[in-house]
Amino acid sequence: MGSQHSAFAHPPSCKRRKADDRENFLAEREQEEAIAQFPYVEFTGRDSITCLTCQGTGYIPTEQVNELVALIPHSDQRLRPQRTKQYVLLSVLLCLLASGLVVFFLFPHSVLVDDDGIKVVKVTFNKQDSLVILAITVRLGLPFLGRAPSSLGLRTFTRVSSLASMQATLKIRNSNFYPVAVTSLSSQVQYMNTVVGSYLTSNVSLIPPRSEHLVNFTAKAEMGGPFSYVYFFCTLPDILVHNIVVFMRTSVKISYIGHMTQSSLETHHYVDCGANSTAV
Numbered sequence: 001m002g003s004q005h006s007a008f009a010h011p012p013s014c015k016r017r018k019a020d021d022r023e024n025f026l027a028e029r030e031q032e033e034a035i036a037q038f039p040y041v042e043f044t045g046r047d048s049i050t051c052l053t054c055q056g057t058g059y060i061p062t063e064q065v066n067e068l069v070a071l072i073p074h075s076d077q078r079l080r081p082q083r084t085k086q087y088v089l090l091s092v093l094l095c096l097l098a099s100g101l102v103v104f105f106l107f108p109h110s111v112l113v114d115d116d117g118i119k120v121v122k123v124t125f126n127k128q129d130s131l132v133i134l135a136i137t138v139r140l141g142l143p144f145l146g147r148a149p150s151s152l153g154l155r156t157f158t159r160v161s162s163l164a165s166m167q168a169t170l171k172i173r174n175s176n177f178y179p180v181a182v183t184s185l186s187s188q189v190q191y192m193n194t195v196v197g198s199y200l201t202s203n204v205s206l207i208p209p210r211s212e213h214l215v216n217f218t219a220k221a222e223m224g225g226p227f228s229y230v231y232f233f234c235t236l237p238d239i240l241v242h243n244i245v246v247f248m249r250t251s252v253k254i255s256y257i258g259h260m261t262q263s264s265l266e267t268h269h270y271v272d273c274g275a276n277s278t279a280v
Helices: 002-037 084-106 229-234
Strands: 041-043 048-050 111-126 131-141 158-160 165-174 180-191 194-207 211-222 243-256 259-272 277-279
Touching (some): 180 211, 229 243
Parallel strands (some): 131 165, 158 211
Antiparallel strands (some): 041 048
16 A cells, blocks of 8 residues: 555656756746857957947957958057158158159250361362362261261252362250150251252151251252352462352251150351362
8 A cells, every 4th residue: 555655646746857857948938049049249348349240249250350340449550650751751752852853854855966166178170161060068966875986978069160079067965755756857058148059858767865966968069150160269379278158058857756846956167179179
């Protein structure tokens, strides 16, 4: 009988225990759900902020570093780069310097044309026609800095009552930092305000940067008819120096960077038509 009474006494306590366990489980479940709905809060004292990206873990997952934004204190030095003004000022100065250099090297500088004189090389007399033929060789100078000058021969003839060969020199100096081209060259020889010879050519030379180059050309002037007295003057034996004055007007066209300029040179020269003479 005692064993039967004990068997009937256990079932109510077991049921009570199961009910308590179920209530505890439900309470824990409700607490977990409440915690899951409550955002993560970093408690640092009285003031606290909500971490919007930590998802309740207190840190940013490694795989989401490029997606999430970490919170940085406003006083962090990384938000205040040092020497910002110095870097901005240095960048502006470098831009101004680069612009100034570009303008300096590309800005067109002057191309100078200078006269270097004339030398009488040869004088030829035509006794039958009372002619003096002047073969004038003109050298145009386009100086190469650090290089030996080269020459270019061009020919013209002037006919007077005698013939003289003269060598003249013009110097063309390129002050630019890029090459320039001498596209054309023209020259007139005048005696007593009358044109007695002329010359014209194109594509003369290409002048390298910062250089000077010499170009030679020969102009032939013919002075007959009203100037036949020049022959008698140049052949007078009583005169030691037979100087005549010729006027030369030379024009040079120069092209560079799509820009065309023209330089003109007007010079008077004394020519000794009695020296180095040859009769024909």
